[in-house]
Amino acid sequence: MKKIKLILPLIAFTLFSCDNYLDINESPNDPNASQVTPNLSISAVQTSSYSVLVRRMNELGNVFMNNWGANVNSFTGGYAEEFGITMSNNFYEDVWNSLYRNTYEYTNIINHPSADYDHHKAIAKIMKSFYFQYLVDMYGDIPYSQAHLGVNNVNPAYDDDQAIYQDLIVQLDSAIDMIDNAPANTVAVGGEDVMLGGNMDGWKRFANTLKLRILLRQSTKAETDATLATYLNTEFANLDLNFVNEDITINPGYSNASDVQQNPWMNLMQNLNEETITYRTAYNFRRASSYIAGRLNNTPPDPRRGRIFTLISGNVVGVNQGDSSAPSGTAPADMSKLGPGLVINSAQDGYVMLLAESLLLQAEAVERGFIPGDAQSLFDAAIVASMNQLGATPGTYVSDVNLVDGKGYAASVNKIQAIMYQKSIALNGINGLEVWIEYTRTGLINNIPMPLNSSSPTNQKPLRLMYPTSELASNSANVPAQSVNDVFTTGVFWK
Template sequence: MKIPFKMLAAVAMATAATGCSSFLDVNDNPNSPTTITPDNILAQALTTTASLYTGGNPSFNHYGSFVAGYWGRSGVVNGYQEETTINYTNTFQQALFNNTYDNLNDYNIIQTKGMADGYPNHAAIARIMKTYQFLLLVDEYGDIPYTQALQGAAVTTPVYDKAADIYKDLLVQLSGAISDINAVDPNALTVGNEDVVFKGDMKKWKQFANSLKLRILLRQSQTEAGGTASADVKSQLAALQSAPDGFIAQDVVVQPVYAQAAGQQNPFYNRYGLTAAGTNATELLYQIPTKYIIAVYENNKDPRVAQLYKLGLRNDSIKYIGTKFGERSPPGFSATQIASRFLPSGGLLKGPSAPTVLMLLSEHLLSKAEAETRGLFTADAVTAEKDYKDGIKASFLYFYRPAGGAIITLADATDATPGVKEYNQYIAANLTNPKVDYKLAPTKPGLGKQEVIIFQKYLALNSVGSIEAWDDYRRTGLPKFDASTQSQSPRADKLPTRLLYPLSESSTNQANVPVGVDQYTKIFWDVVD
């Protein structure tokens, strides 16, 4: 395993720096990795996590958007061969593994030095974010280095821990982080602007930890016979429902003061939108929406389609033009045929200064509704329906919020809030549609209305938290989106089940890398099919 000593640029500079460039510039400091203080590197560690999750190169969202059926390649690029054929190699998405461990090392330093040097709140934040990042790795790779990871030169060939065991400890770590925050002396050093997520509001960090717990426990909730939850998972969910600090009440985003300047733009916009100079980003025209996702919006009278994509052109007809994933001659951008692409200043390409998502409120609320309708949380049908509708509404608020718009709670939304009018139109237009109307959605024994909840969650996560939609699909088999027509997968759904361990691991830690693993080896919680 690569043992990183990656540190973040301004950490070796003046400790008082709080400007945009000090949060966004990145550099290596291999000779003196621990001569800084936690408050110097927290902002950049969080910013790196956001880039890895949603919009940077690499990112979990990029991989998830293809494999979960949101994106296909356009006719102007010949790439994406492994995504299209489902014939992975050990270099495919290799940087996700290595860069996530680099980022984990940053958090490990913050946590270790924070506890030793009087930064207890910084240490607790790092403990939560280590869980966040390890969860991403386990969900895409299964068994990974965990107990012996992040030890630098002391352990250069760490063992691989079982994914199920890591999951159990991730819950322990989140509970420990909450306890750490509760135990902090009121006179202890506080967190300031270096917290580019919650600005030092430690109650919100506890709520985020609880929402992460729900994400983890739902992954585990169908691993027993008949697709049910174990007694331990049920017990932990029951305790979680009554957690004193509750759950997140708004989108969890990173905002290090992104700006239209080189190296300082929102990473998704920088990769798929425009450069700081205003020219087209390299990948602006490389990926286009699938016919499947466009049809889902159009068939359900969903106005979000117009907020996400530009209209295209085919045979003199102006309409949304997508691709069948795996199409050998997909639509491109010629005089007679123009594919749809992300709408500039829309729900995805909001702008260079837009914040980057770590967790959408819509994801959390729809997860909560699933737990309620399946009896994993104690709630009546009215409560479950409210959380379901609030989850959809939160998605509209996110997609319609402009780049500089305030991150608000549902309670603060008014009829004038962008997205509220469109949400009301969506609900009113679908009063007889079981894919939208909660009361009409079918109920399955033990699963409640999981199918419609996962369907709406899939729409909410589109191209923002696509990796969560991919994880939900492997957990539930829902929704039944179209796989690539060129897929070589032997599975009935023509999809993979995981990523391969990277070449860098087999080159440096071969004795510990699990054997017999291919792209169809399942993660432990993937049992439904």
Template sequence: MKKIYNILDKSLLVIAFGIIASSCSDDFYDVNENPNDPSISTPIQTLPAAQVTFAELNGTSMTYVGNMFVYNWATPSNWSANSDFFRYNVSSSFYTNIFETSYASIFKNLTYIENYEDPTGAVDYSSYDVIAQTIKGFQYQYLVDLYGDVPFTEANQRAENTTPVYDDAETVYKSIIDSLTSAANLALNLPENAENPGDSDIIFGGDMEKWAQFANTIKLRMLVRLSNTGQEAYIKEQIALIDANGVGYITADVMANPGYSKNADKQSPFYDYAGYDEGDAETNRHDYTVATDYTIDYLSSTNDPRIGYLYSPSEDADEFKGVWQAINLPGEGYTSDDLSKIGTGLIKSPTQDQPIMLLAEALLIQSEAIVRGYIDGSDAEAKQLYNDAITASFEYLEVEDAATEAETYYSQGVKNVGWDTSSDKIEAIITQKWVILNGTSSIESWIENTRTGFPVDLPVSGDSDGIRPVSLLYPTSEYSRNSENVPPTSREDAFTNYPFWK
């Protein structure tokens, strides 16, 4: 399958990583005149900085949290790591960078891009506005899904307002949907003097039609997320606006790559985070992240060849073996050498593209939209999208003879594998989404489990109280700097503060 990415030239790569290193601020909402140098930085320099951080956050912390909370990964007996996950100890100090980096770096740089005006008036930066709005939409959606109310209307106003109000979650959601509509339309109707970002855009290389498709796809995901809210008329009205712009949805994996290389701090984010360092030494996280028993059993029982790409055979016994999520495990037979670690379909090379959104996920969203009646289409069309999503997953993981192997897999008469065998099509779609996003965007699987309850028999950690978290808590730093506006929370809220769309 064709993957979309563009490589920055060496000078832009230096700028991208350089700005990233210096752009974070203690003030989440203070967008400086320039994140690097007030006199020279323009959108062509700031854009890759925003995109690099965006790709890194989604490919590391957000991926790890999701995979733990949907029971894909566990920790072997020879490591005392991840205890907060297994106790479901979600607090105001738990993975705070998801919230903080979004504001302090990603939104900060994107807002700078949106506010930038060429002092000569000769250059139009509408293309950059499209990209900024689309990435903001993607990231704000997750902040609402994970936290609820967030700063929006008063956020990112530089020193003019360092204590923004928290806006109602549904209001933010619908504002994002409107912004994505505008972004897609603008991408297709740019002024003649609009500068194309070209290779400074490390995701689509300045292809604005692809940005319009991506905006449409994020918007559709958000609309389907509203399936439990009784807003069918609104959902269909918004999908009609997608149809009106005529470019549809993404047709390939959305990937970022600024020129990742086998050098310190330059490797592809997930490879570096959960794979190997620049000297080929195994990272601690790769050694202490192993498969769960449930996931291995599920993949084995459904005859899924992706098992050999999502996970590696154990080093000692050369077998696929997982373990339950728990802090204290018996030592014999449950060390990192005895269990399956993250596989080669996910950890490919230090230069690999960083996934932002897989085509497989987009196809499943469209399939669900047809099943729910949001998009016109027959059962046969929904089935084709479902089967195509599975094929796309096989191709992303680089399964040998992917199309044939995928067809053999989804042709089985197995519930939640074969379309015709699955009486509940939504359950089949979300269950496959859980498999497809294993190791990549599993934060999405966690949110979808909250929305739908699928997979229905997904276990919880053995050291928990038996209830899976449904949200994250605002970071301690927010209570320090914006105490008058941040909503009060307690640990219990992580289990009871459902997203507004639930």
């Protein structure tokens, strides 16, 4: 019987509003805004910004890094721009718009006139820095110092990306200082903090780990930039080495009580508006790629493969990106879906930063000589942390993989390559954008095949995204000149 295929629109699967991000241009001195105290708004902005991270940013990275293919046996179209590497000002434009909206809300918390909320403001500073790092990583120069001024400046100038990176360190130091030296009457943070529940020591650890990531992002360029190398050595010498020691999760009370109360990732995957749960197009369309199937199945078989994807006869079965169904294509009849370690239930925790990522960042910093420690132990612990987070059993994988060049620390000629490989697996399906950024930084998550019939002018993935249409329309005087070719040939400053 011939299968009926669903025709997908060219736009990606998303439930986000298409409103212009400049709708946030209200006065920061609005008395209505000042009446909303930080303890009343922190959970909402934490939740809304995480939704962008886990959905669109995660999708972009996983498709670019050839983790996900398409269920071409049931659908026609979809991921046409991603597989074609067809860059434009409309490509993932909603990510820019959404992040600027959300970071504006963090700014509102920071600028709240009351001096009684230093701990809430410190959290906002940390989260604002977290997302502004990603804005720089995706675009390079962006509005920063003049952003979020509302009607006082509706056409913010663009700041130099390296200057922004250095100021993010300043902001994180300020946040830590606010935690350590808050006035005695500072309102305590409690359950309204839906990430760490008011654990301010945990927030300091998160800030330290974010500083570590920001500094390491620049380490490759520092190899040939003496001024930057001096800056990094100074910053690392002053870095507090108390890093994230558990998964940083978010859960404001996700549940199956209604469709919108689900974890936003699960809301993208399944529909609760019917008597029985049905899977949405986003879940039914996404399949494992043949590239990632080979990486997980072979040398040695990775116990996480059955948690990241469903197994078929004991293995992950994938499809080449850009392939089509038989007889015109070579796609297998059955392909692995997103697995039970990613798609669990409506109430599952969201993950903002994994313990595995923290440990691998530390392992890289030790390997590069920036901080003391045992890189091998940190590397091995990261694999175990990833297994635990996904619900996999390590077995002998840690010792087995350490015999494999490129995958295990002990056997690898290039230790950073092994660290990048394990990061790419640990973050698969959880934070794909981070993997793409690390790929552009190091070039060591390598041998990733391009989609069939890709139109990339360099036969490589882009190094950054194009500035969105919304900016060209509303802030054209300040948007840097940019061609399609530029995003393939010139990257962020640290590249």
